[in-house]
Amino acid sequence: MADMQRFPPAPRPMEGGDCGSLPSQADAVRPRGGPSAEPLLEASGIHTYYGASHILHGVDFRIGRGEAVGLMGRNGMGKTTLIRCMLGHLRSRQGKICWRGEDVTQAAAYYIARLGVAYVPEGRGIFPNLTVKENLVMAAGQGVDGRRDWTYPRVLETFPRLAERLDHGGGQLSGGEQQMLTIGRALLTNPDLLILDEATEGLAPLIARDIWRIIGEIRSSGIATLIVDKNYAAVMDLADRCVVMIKGTVVFNDASNQLTGELVQKHLGV
Ligand SMILES: Nc1ncnc2c1ncn2[C@@H]1O[C@H](COP(=O)(O)OP(=O)(O)OP(=O)(O)O)[C@@H](O)[C@H]1O
Ligand SMILES: [Mg+2]
Numbered sequence: 001m002a003d004m005q006r007f008p009p010a011p012r013p014m015e016g017g018d019c020g021s022l023p024s025q026a027d028a029v030r031p032r033g034g035p036s037a038e039p040l041l042e043a044s045g046i047h048t049y050y051g052a053s054h055i056l057h058g059v060d061f062r063i064g065r066g067e068a069v070g071l072m073g074r075n076g077m078g079k080t081t082l083i084r085c086m087l088g089h090l091r092s093r094q095g096k097i098c099w100r101g102e103d104v105t106q107a108a109a110y111y112i113a114r115l116g117v118a119y120v121p122e123g124r125g126i127f128p129n130l131t132v133k134e135n136l137v138m139a140a141g142q143g144v145d146g147r148r149d150w151t152y153p154r155v156l157e158t159f160p161r162l163a164e165r166l167d168h169g170g171g172q173l174s175g176g177e178q179q180m181l182t183i184g185r186a187l188l189t190n191p192d193l194l195i196l197d198e199a200t201e202g203l204a205p206l207i208a209r210d211i212w213r214i215i216g217e218i219r220s221s222g223i224a225t226l227i228v229d230k231n232y233a234a235v236m237d238l239a240d241r242c243v244v245m246i247k248g249t250v251v252f253n254d255a256s257n258q259l260t261g262e263l264v265q266k267h268l269g270v
Contacts, residue, residue: 009176037064039101040193040224041117043086046095048078048248055081057248063193070256072232073269078248078259079228080122084156087119087195088112116144118186122197126181128171132162135181136188137168143190146217149221150187156212168242176207183214188236200229212238232268244268 041063048056051259056078063069067172071079084090086169088109089122095115099115101258126135130178137153156163159180165173170181185229186194196215200208212234219225229235236242236256244252244259252259264270 006124014166022256033205037067039063040065040067040099041086042098043082044096044098044226045086046082046092046097048081048085048090048092052082055248056085058095059245059248059250060253061086061250063224063226065192066222066224067241068219068227068239069227070235070242071226072235072242073245074269079245081248083119083195083197083226083228084246087117088110110198114144116190116192118191118194119152120179120182120186120194120196120199126170126173126178126185128169130170131167132170132173135168136162136184139185140188141190143192147190150190152188155184155187158187158217174207176203176211179207180214181204183211184216187218187223191223193226194218195226195228195269197228198230198240199227200231232264242262 003215030174039062041061043059043061046056046059046061048055059078059082061082062072071082073079081090085092085095088104088107088111090095092105095105098102099112099144100116102115104112104115119125127138136152140152161177161181165239170178172187173181179192183194183196183199183212199215200211208231212231215225215227216238225238227235236259239256241254242252242259243250243257246267
């Protein structure tokens with residue numbers, strides 16, 4: 001965000017971060033074949049607790065520049081917890097998190113956000129008392145390399161429903177419109193990575209379809225996307241690669257077309 005400049009300098013993350021040399025996921029869950037994209041965000045050996053509850057058990061996860069990755073798993077398997085750890089909202093007790101090779105394991109959440117990650121959280125993230133226009137304008141900024149691919153007019157073009165409601169309060173919008181506003185705000189920060197956690201949850205099918213179309217557009221525009229959604233078919237259709245979690249561990253990490261019906265049944269129970 002443009003107004004991030006007002007924050008004091010971020011604490012330097014932990015030194016010693018040659019993230020490229022970290023031990024990686026067991027071969028059993030290593031993606032097979034295909035050129036691997038330059039890593040953007042990489043988590044290795046993550047162990048996380050809520051109080052005494054051990055939630056993530058040595059999770060390895062990576063997403064490369066421009067890659068679309070689906071993060072799947074039944075309720076309570078640790079998807080959101082992993083995302084929150086990688087964004088610095090939660091501290092992991094063990095493990096390492098790197099952004100473009102820089103160790104950000106100890107970095108503050110706002111520092112990581114400034115590096116080019118935009119997050120659309122479960123349950124939306126708008127300011128209900130501000131208008132649609134205000135919500136959008138205050139998010140606008142350039143990407144870390146000065147890119148301004150996503151501008152206010154482009155967002156309005158992508159979300160015509162928002163263009164019709166510029167003076168409405170954020171809280172007056174329907175669930176689908178609020179989700180569009182949240183995604184529009186995220187795009188206006190011109191991120192390198194967009195994380196969408198249950199972006200279509202609770203939306204009417206037609207609106208959800210619209211959101212999927214927009215996620216496809218975002219993906220084609222070269223922004224890396226990490227997608228968590230219960231619509232597994234849509235995720236597999238869009239993502240280059242899928243990662244499946246069960247009880248805080250990664251049990252599948254491979255090209256989407258390798259996630260066969262049998263594996264979907266086994267890991268996701270559908
Ligand atoms: N703030 C919290 N305090 C304590 N336990 C929590 C907290 N948030 C999540 N948990 C627990 O951690 C585990 C993982 O939750 P998480 O929200 O990461 O799962 P998820 O895969 O995102 O699930 P869902 O698909 O329902 O969103 C669950 O057992 C959940 O009950
Ligand atoms: Mg979740």
